[in-house]
Amino acid sequence: MASRxxxxxxxxxxxxxxxxxxxxxxxxxxxxxxxxSSPAITSAIAFLRSSSTLCALNADPQxxxxxxxxxxxxxxxYLSDDPANxxxxxxxxxxxxxxxxxxxxxxxxxRSKIQEYFQSLGKSAKVNDGTNFQIxxxxxxxxxxxxxxxxxxxxxxxxxxxxxDTYYVTPxxxxxxxxxxxxxQHLRNGWDAFLCCGDVYRRDEIDATxxxxxxxxxxxxxxxPELVKGAVGLTxxxxxxxxxxxxxxxxxxxxxxxxxxxxxxxxxxKRWNADYFPFTSPSFELEIYHNDEWMxxxxxxxxxxxxxNLSGRGDRRGWAFGLGLERLAMILFSIPDIRLFWTExxxxxxxxxxxxxxKFKSYSKYPPVFKDIAFWTASAGRDEETSRGKxxxxxxxxxxFDLVRSTAGDLVxxxxxxxxxxxxxxxxxxxxxxxxxRSMDRSLTNEEIDxxxxxxxxxCEGALGCELx
Numbered sequence: 001m002a003s004r005x006x007x008x009x010x011x012x013x014x015x016x017x018x019x020x021x022x023x024x025x026x027x028x029x030x031x032x033x034x035x036x037s038s039p040a041i042t043s044a045i046a047f048l049r050s051s052s053t054l055c056a057l058n059a060d061p062q063x064x065x066x067x068x069x070x071x072x073x074x075x076x077x078y079l080s081d082d083p084a085n086x087x088x089x090x091x092x093x094x095x096x097x098x099x100x101x102x103x104x105x106x107x108x109x110x111r112s113k114i115q116e117y118f119q120s121l122g123k124s125a126k127v128n129d130g131t132n133f134q135i136x137x138x139x140x141x142x143x144x145x146x147x148x149x150x151x152x153x154x155x156x157x158x159x160x161x162x163x164x165d166t167y168y169v170t171p172x173x174x175x176x177x178x179x180x181x182x183x184x185q186h187l188r189n190g191w192d193a194f195l196c197c198g199d200v201y202r203r204d205e206i207d208a209t210x211x212x213x214x215x216x217x218x219x220x221x222x223x224x225p226e227l228v229k230g231a232v233g234l235t236x237x238x239x240x241x242x243x244x245x246x247x248x249x250x251x252x253x254x255x256x257x258x259x260x261x262x263x264x265x266x267x268x269x270k271r272w273n274a275d276y277f278p279f280t281s282p283s284f285e286l287e288i289y290h291n292d293e294w295m296x297x298x299x300x301x302x303x304x305x306x307x308x309n310l311s312g313r314g315d316r317r318g319w320a321f322g323l324g325l326e327r328l329a330m331i332l333f334s335i336p337d338i339r340l341f342w343t344e345x346x347x348x349x350x351x352x353x354x355x356x357x358x359k360f361k362s363y364s365k366y367p368p369v370f371k372d373i374a375f376w377t378a379s380a381g382r383d384e385e386t387s388r389g390k391x392x393x394x395x396x397x398x399x400x401f402d403l404v405r406s407t408a409g410d411l412v413x414x415x416x417x418x419x420x421x422x423x424x425x426x427x428x429x430x431x432x433x434x435x436x437x438r439s440m441d442r443s444l445t446n447e448e449i450d451x452x453x454x455x456x457x458x459x460c461e462g463a464l465g466c467e468l469x
Contacts, residue, residue, distance in 0.1 A: 070098035072141055084171040086163050088406045091201060094213040095141055095175070099341060100197050103354040106329040107215050107341060110263075111137075111197050112355070114217055114323075117262045118195055121255070131221060134194040136182065141199060143181040145172050151184035151310050152279040164396040167201045167212075175201040179218040180279070180322060187311035192222040192318075197325075203398040206405060206415045211338045215325040220303070221255075222318035223248060231317055235305060240282065244317060248302050249282065252319035256300060260288055263328065275299060279307050280320060290331060298323035334359045337440065339410050345441055366443050368413060371453045374432035375466040395429070395464065403459055404435060408452045413438040430469060 073096025078087045102108040118133045148154075149161055159165055160177065167175040176182075179196045186194050196218040204210045231244035239245055253272065260268050269289035277283045280301025287294045300321035308314050326338055333352075335341070340348055340360075347363040377395035397417075404412055412435060419432040435456075437449050460466045 070096040070101065071138070072096040078169060078175065080169065082170050084163070084168045087167045087169065087175065088402060090406050090409060091167055091175070091212055094342070095199065097199070097342070100199070100215045100325065101137060104349065104352050105341075106333045106335065106352055107325050109352065109354060109356070110325050110329050110332065111215070111217065113263060114259065115195055117259055118219065131193045133219070133221070134191050136186065136194060136196040137198065139182050139196065139198055141175050141201070142169055142173055143176045145174065147184060148174060148176055148178070148181040151307065152180055153304060153306050154278055164398045165203055167203065177202055178322065179216040183218060183220060183320065184307070184311045186220070187308070187313050192316075193220065195219050203402055206401050206412055208337045208414065209330070211326070211342070212405065214338070216322060217325060218320070218322050220318065220320045222313065222316045223251065225316065228317045232315070239305065245302055248317060248319050252300055252302070252321070253284070256286055256298065256321060260286070260297065263332065264288060264290060275301070277301060279304050295331065297328065332357050336362070337413070340440060342410065343440065364440055366439055368436045368438040369444050369446065369449045371435050371437065371449060372418070372432060373435065373453070373457060373460065374419070374430065374469040375460055376469065377429045377431060378465040395466065399464060400433070400460070403463060404456055407456050407459060408437065411437050411439055411444065411452070
């Protein structure tokens with residue numbers, strides 16, 4: 001349930017999706033198969049799966065060794081000819097890197113500090129009634145649509161289920177979009193309190209704070225039955241207005257405020273905002289005041305009774321929270337670009353030691369290279385105002401972002417829409433994007449970037465059906 005992109009706890013951007021018309025989604029509905037086979041989606045997926053560049057990772061000249069790989073680092077496991085499979089070689093190469101398990105990596109350091117905090121709570125009845133949290137750090141990143149969506153009361157027509165937002169292996173299996181996908185299985189297995197950490201995957205925009213793979217921490221606690229025995233049989237408003245629900249909310253907030261003090265220092269200024277998530281009620285967002293601004297750090301809430309019922313734990317009550325490790329690490333270590341977490345450059349890794357929070361010292365300031373690309377889309381396109389799914393050839397921005405990432409890899413620093421135009425007579429939509437290329441390890445040449453840019457232009461025509469301007 002982390003608060004990054006579409007996690008179990010949505011960011012503001014994701015919540016805006018709830019108010020859009022919805023495109024066809026992947027579910028157990030047999031109608032799904034027709035939507036996947038639409039010409040634009042089929043051709044785009046074919047290109048992204050077969051890209052021979054493996055995202056043009058352009059390995060750092062400073063890196064003398066390859067990435068450390070975990071048990072799930074088997075790219076062939078995630079790539080297939082299934083019509084629903086939209087996983088690119090680049091994404092497949094990221095699975096199993098296990099950054100959160102590296103003791104001297106910023107992601108691993110943050111994970112360890114959070115888990116240490118929760119393990120310490122089991123020794124203090126005053127803070128957390130002696131609860132011991134089970135730790136899960138190495139679960140399979142492939143989950144089912146039931147685990148990822150249905151068990152969490154995420155509706156069948158939610159945009160988070162679509163091919164444009166999620167990486168599918170088959171129509172009913174996917175790379176988890178949040179660690180919340182494991183919540184129900186652990187509840188069914190009888191765990192009353194646990195932390196679940198791992199890598200998650202989302203198709204998203206490209207900039208310094210977004211990357212298609214990132215890491216989350218999920219936390220769940222069911223209160224002891226005797227503490228909430230008065231809630232037995234209560235539902236709806238009766239439950240929400242009960243003293244037992246208030247007790248869970250109090251325990252949740254006290255626990256997470258303690259976590260923020262543990263990470264950012266005692267006395268960190270905090271504030272709570274009411275929020276909405278389909279799987280918790282009531283729901284909240286926690287912000288901290290850091291570096292002269294308010295920053296959202298996590299989402300949380302009292303677990304929805306429907307989620308507990310689906311997990312076979314309808315007789316219990318408790319809370320859950322989720323947070324993004326990259327977001328916390330970027331704040332605490334002052335890391336300016338999310339791509340740095342994935343580098344193997346020793347100039348990055350040598351700066352960090354297990355258990356220590358230090359400020360990152362930039363080792364490169366190489367200039368960016370800017371290239372623009374303009375094209376007519378195959379249809380009006382999809383954005384905040386347009387409806388979704390009315391045209392099977394509809395231009396979807398995330399398809400374009402994935403195509404660029406699959407062609408140019410981590411050399412792409414940012415993509416921004418700088419102009420959009422709809423022809424008044426034909427109704428055709430034109431878009432112009434500015435692609436910022438920047439290596440964190442060396443200077444780029446116009447020649448090599450022109451090569452990538454021309455390839456992107458060709459693929460926009462071939463895979464997305466766009467007409468270049």
